[in-house]
Amino acid sequence: MTNSKVNPLAPEQREELLRALKARFEKNMNRHDGLEWAKVQEKLEASTEKLWSLNEMDRTGGEPDVVGYDHKTDEYIFYDCSVESPKGRRSICYDHEALESRKAHKPDNSAMNMAATMGIELLTEEQYRELQKLGHFDTKTSSWIKTPSEIRKLGGAIFADYRYGSIFVYHNGAESYYGARGFRGSLRV
Incomplete structure (x- = not known):
């Protein structure tokens, strides 16, 4: 599912989001045992549209975090991990x-x-x-x-x-x- 109306994040928004995602990733290693943040960040930086979607997840209170990796498709899987519904x-x-x-x-x-x-x-x-x-x-x-x-x-x-x-x-x-x-x-x- 893609949104064709996606506006790229401003550089400062992008950096703020990446910092928040990294901090959440490091704080909750049990959610993604064996995965490395550097590889996740590399994927994120290559996809402006996905970064925008993650920002929307975060902006609405979802606290997105990596919960897995699909070896077949080479994709990291993010879920909303807020304690309560966003x-x-x-x-x-x-x-x-x-x-x-x-x-x-x-x-x-x-x-x-x-x-x-x-x-x-x-x-x-x-x-x-x-x-x-x-x-x-x-x-x-x-x-x-x-x-x-x-x-x-x-x-x-x-x-x-x-x-x-x-x-x-x-x-x-x-x-x-x-x-x-x-x-x-x-x-x-």
């Missing part, structure tokens, strides 16, 4: 269709619209479960996750959180939105 992405419904279906009290946006604009993907259920192996996330909030088309066709969408020492995946009407529900994204660089 603050700048809450109170939104699931997708554009759900947003348009609301007659009153529409939220400002939807998870799928925001993700597309940011150039990222919503975490799948599998990815969400992988994230939870790295810590406890969404203990007070919840996050929309990529919904299978069969569920979405019936008007539903799924979200997940971590409570009582377990990961819970629930369903809701796709048009619903709550102050404590946002979404987490992933990006390959």
